[in-house]
Amino acid sequence: MKKRTLWTLLVAMTALLFLLAACGGGQAEEAPAEEPAPAEEEMPAEEAPAEEEMPAEEEAAGGETLTVQGFAGEQTVTIPTVEEGMTNVAFVYVGPIGDGGWTYAHNQGRLYLEENGDNIHTAYLESIPEGADAERVIRSLARQGFDVIFTTSFGYMDPTATVAEEFPDTAFIHLTGQKKNDTNFGNVMGAMEDMKYLAGMVAGAKAAEDGSNRVGIIAPFPIAEVIRLSNAAALGMRQTCPECEMDIRWIFTWFDPVLEREAAESLLDDGATVIITGADTPGPVQAAGDRGFTGLAYDSDNACVGLEDVCLGVPYWIWGPVYLDIVEQVQAGTWVPEDFYGEASDGMLGFFGFMEGQEPYPSVPESVIPEVQDMLDKMLAGDFTRFDIFTGPINDNQGNVVIPEGTTLTQSDLEGLSQGYMDAFGIEGREACTICMDYLVEGFTPTAEIPPLD
């Protein structure tokens, strides 16, 4: 009796095993052999262009697609370990490298570093939740002997600071925060507001051409970074279309394909004909395209792949050169932690369609191309920076003067470093802001507002 039941069990397990093994094999064989574009992850199946050779069934598989793609490409399944005799650099990512946005752009930077650096070995850990797991993961990397550790999301700030204190011989670089120490912990951010200004210029010109004079922007969170970027877009819009107005939707997420699309549709319903998104997916551009309008995506240079006809441009991050610069300094022993805030002239920012070797998308109004190109060239040369964008006179959308004529915002003003903010996060050694980034500039409709926190 017992023998028989055991046999039943074994047979069942074996059957299960073969079943699963067979499924696995089938998937791997069906996957396309060529390098797939991760941006497709967010694209509904029916919109996938034919030349991508991505069968619709694959898309329908949803969450599985990523794994299958990994198997099809060159070896993507890895064990993050150090290699003796090399400079070992580790990256902690908040999302999956195939997100086609923020983390994708950072991973491109990692690959650039590995390719162009000397004697550099890199590893990454993706989808690490901020908070609970971050400190453990960062510490484990330091313990394994990584020489440089990049942590690429705001929520990693405190965990990185804590571990940096414990491992004085390891270099820690945190992105999008404001904490640092004097020996081994620095932070990096870039003036994306420059590129959003260009996005605003293109959007304004297009809205004027459409005759709507109305641009819509999607804002993830009411934090200084998002407000700064949105304001820069509105100021850029007014450069090319002084009559244009900007509408805004707050969605309280960086990544939510459904919500992002709904926000775009809500903006379109209210009369906008150009959508600028500050969140991760190109869904809003697609939503605009579905109604015969246009939009601008964000984050990575491939964001508008497949959406060329309805996309006007993409402000995107170029992390590679900055990473390489820091790691080379560490190798040379000359690295000093700092609050590094890179400009377009540092080569860390791009506006897709206008950078070297790129062509503006077909929907960009002809008339505005020289003006945008000229401004971009000035930015790349360092002749026009974030401080030029935020120089008075600038009013808020209620008509009150916020930046008087001749006044230029300080770095603390741009980052909205209020005393309360610095107290909450324990940030030391920075000036408090005096004209803090808590207003929407003229150009936003008078009814637009920043949602209160309580």
Place this chain on the structure above:
Amino acid sequence: MQLKVERRLEVPGWMSLLAIIVAVIAALFIGGILLAYGGLNPVVAYKQMFKIAFTDKYSLSDTLVKATPLLLASLGVTVAFRMKLWNIGAEGQLLIGAWGATLVALFLLPKDTSRPVMLLVMVIAGFIGGGLWGLIPGVLKAYLNVNEIITSLMLTYVAVFFNNYFIYGPWSAGGFGLTAQFPKSAWFPRLLDYADPYPYFRGMTAHTGFLLGVLVAFILYALFKRSQWGYKTKLIGDNPNAARFAGINIRRQIMLAFLISGGLAGLAGMSEVAGVVHRLQESFSPGYGFTAIIVAWLANLNPLLVIIVAYLFGGLLVGGDAIQPAGIPLMIQGIIMFCVISASLLTRYRVRFVRKDKVIST
């Protein structure tokens, strides 16, 4: 011919154990095939996972950290499951427990409260928070006989948005999805706090929460074995009609079980914010409350076995970082769970092929 699934009258102890071992081996084998497709030697990969999770003092400490919320939440789940109350909303109760503890640490008690008082009040608040959240499906079950599987699960999503409202709204630090950091008095002591007198503990983050979990496990074990309440829960679980005839107030017992079950899950949340995150933050729990259900099930609803199983599962989660991209270890974990649950089912039930006419005649 027809497939018939029937309950075994008796499950010998050795069989449960053997089933789990066979299942884990089978799962690793399947995972290995998939790893090989990815171009990675499965043996090397598994070795690395094991190394990251179990080999040195740091990894053992990391595994303890991961095991702590699993332990407390599975003990909570165990209480309900023993009465055959399917409370699968431990995740939501965990979140509200963390919310309660945060309320105390940041807003109710002054910063300079002494550590024991602060932590004790946080423990109570965490238990009450989770307990009240658990009581909702409990009351609905007791008075209206509403299916607790659905209510407890759905309340988890309510809890997520409840917390998000606070961390993005009134409690937000600068608009980010997190609160300010707790004062140090609201941190569970960690091993590394004692690194000055004992340098051995440097960099080890295991915290008091695990001891709390072990303590709760022993108390529950004793209660289940020796107390009247333990007997009542078992009786209600095994035979509710007999329990009713014996004069047990079933309604009250159902609500009590949900209160304790939710309360313990709430403690898991409290322990996570006081021991690890030190603030309330969006998605600070990667689904501990759900994994806890599997842990409780594997431990056969025995509180002492829960300690061991929670620790092993903690290791599985920690070892997952050994392989990238993150989908791979998640997949291996999924396969292990799937195989273990299938095996567990097959030890409790027997699958037989029977002739159709025979079935009809019986």
